[in-house]
Amino acid sequence: MSRPGRTYTYDRVQRGFHWLMAALIVAALGLGIYAAWQVPGTSPRRELLDIHKSLGLTVLLLLPLRFVYRLVAGEPAYRAPPSRSAHAAATLAHLTLYALMLLLPLSGYVYSAAGGYGLPWFGVFSFPRLVPIDKALSQAGYGAHYWIGWGLGLVLGLHLLAVAWHAWVRRDEVMGRMWPRRGAGGDEASA
Ligand code: HEM
Numbered sequence: 001m002s003r004p005g006r007t008y009t010y011d012r013v014q015r016g017f018h019w020l021m022a023a024l025i026v027a028a029l030g031l032g033i034y035a036a037w038q039v040p041g042t043s044p045r046r047e048l049l050d051i052h053k054s055l056g057l058t059v060l061l062l063l064p065l066r067f068v069y070r071l072v073a074g075e076p077a078y079r080a081p082p083s084r085s086a087h088a089a090a091t092l093a094h095l096t097l098y099a100l101m102l103l104l105p106l107s108g109y110v111y112s113a114a115g116g117y118g119l120p121w122f123g124v125f126s127f128p129r130l131v132p133i134d135k136a137l138s139q140a141g142y143g144a145h146y147w148i149g150w151g152l153g154l155v156l157g158l159h160l161l162a163v164a165w166h167a168w169v170r171r172d173e174v175m176g177r178m179w180p181r182r183g184a185g186g187d188e189a190s191a
Pocket residue numbers: 018021022023025026070075090094095097098101156159160163174175176177178179
């Protein structure tokens with residue numbers, strides 16, 4: 001799914017999706033962990049969880065758009081292509097991140113919706129409840145949310161280690177594919 005010889009960086013839309021969603025997810029992770037420490041029903045847990053849910057549901061809405069765009073636009077070519085196995089490992093890690101970016105907010109949605117809790121979007125509107133109120137389903141959603149959260153934390157840690165290794169040890173082109181430096185001859189300039 002690459003466009004050989006055309007461009008060596010993800011396009012603006014893909015970079016926009018990546019960095020916007022990375023910021024939303026990192027903020028949601030931090031808020032979720034902090035809120036989980038607070039006593040249920042107290043302030044500021046409630047308010048923080050409302051923001052957490054709003055961020056997470058935004059991720060859930062953006063993900064299909066990002067995924068379809070990625071399928072259509074493909075990935076940029078490499079100046080110095082990695083080995084087959086390195087490329088396969090990166091693809092597997094990225095696909096796992098896509099799957100976790102779907103399953104984590106989805107499990108949070110089931111937890112909150114089946115528990116009869118609110119589904120706000122920054123106080124502007126509320127998302128519809130598409131599952132019945134069901135304590136067992138809500139508990140299952142919570143269990144899934146907790147463990148998928150750990151899974152995302154783990155794979156994200158590997159993602160960041162891999163990026164750091166490329167940027168600081170190998171000093172290769174990988175970081176520049178998602179964060180091109182001005183004048184580095186990325187997009188159409190090098191077509
Ligand atoms: C916050 C620091 C982050 C940095 C420095 C970073 C850096 C990068 C870089 C350099 C790439 C391109 C890799 C390549 O060309 O092979 C990339 C791709 C990717 N990153 Fe990140 N990333 C970060 C956070 C995240 C987060 C929070 C997520 C989601 C949980 C994420 C998900 C992805 C995915 C799915 C791809 C593959 C893009 C595609 O091919 O469609 N990243 N990232």
